[in-house]
Amino acid sequence: xxxxxxxxxxxxxxxxxxxxxxxxxxxxxxxxxxxxxxxxxxxxxxxxxxxxxxxxxxxxxxxxxxxxxxxxxxxxxxxxxxxxxxxxxxxxxxxxxxxxxxxxxxxxxxxxxxxxxxxxxxxxxxxxxx
Numbered sequence: 001x002x003x004x005x006x007x008x009x010x011x012x013x014x015x016x017x018x019x020x021x022x023x024x025x026x027x028x029x030x031x032x033x034x035x036x037x038x039x040x041x042x043x044x045x046x047x048x049x050x051x052x053x054x055x056x057x058x059x060x061x062x063x064x065x066x067x068x069x070x071x072x073x074x075x076x077x078x079x080x081x082x083x084x085x086x087x088x089x090x091x092x093x094x095x096x097x098x099x100x101x102x103x104x105x106x107x108x109x110x111x112x113x114x115x116x117x118x119x120x121x122x123x124x125x126x127x128x129x130x
Contacts (some may be wrong), residue, residue: 008032010039015115018081019046025057028065036065040072049081052114055105056087065099073105082106084114 009025019045028036040051050074057060073083084105088096096102108114 008035010036010044012039013072014044014048015052015111018048019050019052019115019118021052021054021111023057025056026059028055028058028061030062030064033064033068037068037071040068044072044075049076049079050118051076051083051112052086052108052118053083054086054111055092056089058092059089061092061095066099067094069105070101080117084108084117086111 007026008028011025013021013023013024015021022039022043024036026032043045043051051071056064069083069085074084083105085096085102085105088107091105093102096105096107106114106117108117
């Protein structure tokens with residue numbers, strides 16, 4: 001008997017015209033990373049500059065998921081824009097902390113906190129002197 005792999009679900013909403021909130025549910029790994037990447041690319045194509053990634057329903061993320069987050073972070077910074085991770089599960093937060101991703105990509109506890117960071121003077125780490 002095989003264990004069924006949890007499919008990835010990504011719900012996209014637009015808190016504002018330039019902000020995409022992506023609520024991710026399921027495993028974010030090598031099997032599902034391409035689907036996640038397509039959702040992000042679609043939002044970039046439609047002019048979104050700020051990405052709020054709600055990972056509260058992601059029980060597991062591997063390097064494939066982290067690489068996509070870092071890639072969209074780089075693309076968003078060039079716009080200029082931003083990426084914010086929201087409410088990662090403890091297992092995902094541990095991976096983000098161990099790999100240093102949480103130092104680069106801001107982690108917020110709520111959508112409201114992430115939106116405040118989008119509006120704030122320090123939109124992404126390292127921009128204070130600009």
